[in-house]
Amino acid sequence: MRPTTLLLPILLLMAGCTAADAPKPDTAPPPAPVEDSPPPNTSPEGAMSYIISPEDGAVVSAPVTVRFGLKGMGVAPAGIQTENTGHHHLMIDVDELPDLTAPLPADDNHIHFGLGQTETVLELSPGTHTLQLILGNWAHTPHAPPVVSEKVTITVQ
Numbered sequence: 655m656r657p658t659t660l661l662l663p664i665l666l667l668m669a670g671c672t673a674a675d676a677p678k679p680d681t682a683p684p685p686a687p688v689e690d691s692p693p694p695n696t697s698p699e700g701a702m703s704y705i706i707s708p709e710d711g712a713v714v715s716a717p718v719t720v721r722f723g724l725k726g727m728g729v730a731p732a733g734i735q736t737e738n739t740g741h742h743h744l745m746i747d748v749d750e751l752p753d754l755t756a757p758l759p760a761d762d763n764h765i766h767f768g769l770g771q772t773e774t775v776l777e778l779s780p781g782t783h784t785l786q787l788i789l790g791n792w793a794h795t796p797h798a799p800p801v802v803s804e805k806v807t808i809t810v811q
């Protein structure tokens with residue numbers, strides 16, 4: 655009985671020595687830093703952007719509250735690089751969509767909601783206006799495929 659109980663600690667000691675003395679693999683490349691590879695700029699299947707209100711054809715009075723809807727993706731502020739997220743951009747009276755493969759323009763007709771806002775209040779002049787949403791990624795570029803809402807046409811009294 656006694657020789658067996660002595661053998662086990664010796665074996666463990668030898669195993670420890672072997673691991674410690676093993677040559678370090680100095681030829682293996684260091685692992686690639688995760689933060690250097692941005693998330694893919696893609697949208698998942700079924701992702702959808704839509705204007706909750708006002709409804710298409712609505713007759714409203716200014717100021718107009720516009721509520722943004724998003725399905726299948728999450729809202730994140732500009733600058734936050736997380737897969738399947740983005741922030742809303744509201745196109746006001748924009749007839750032709752901007753380049754959907756580049757950062758979206760920013761002016762009175764292309765409004766960024768880079769803080770992650772999901773609604774806004776607009777002072778629209780009386781008459782007919784169109785509203786349309788485009789989701790942009792952390793760098794304001796639409797996803798692939800782009801997540802663009804239906805265009806809503808409203809009349810402001």
Ligand SMILES: [Cu+2]
Nearest residue numbers: 766768790794
């Ligand atoms: Cu933006």
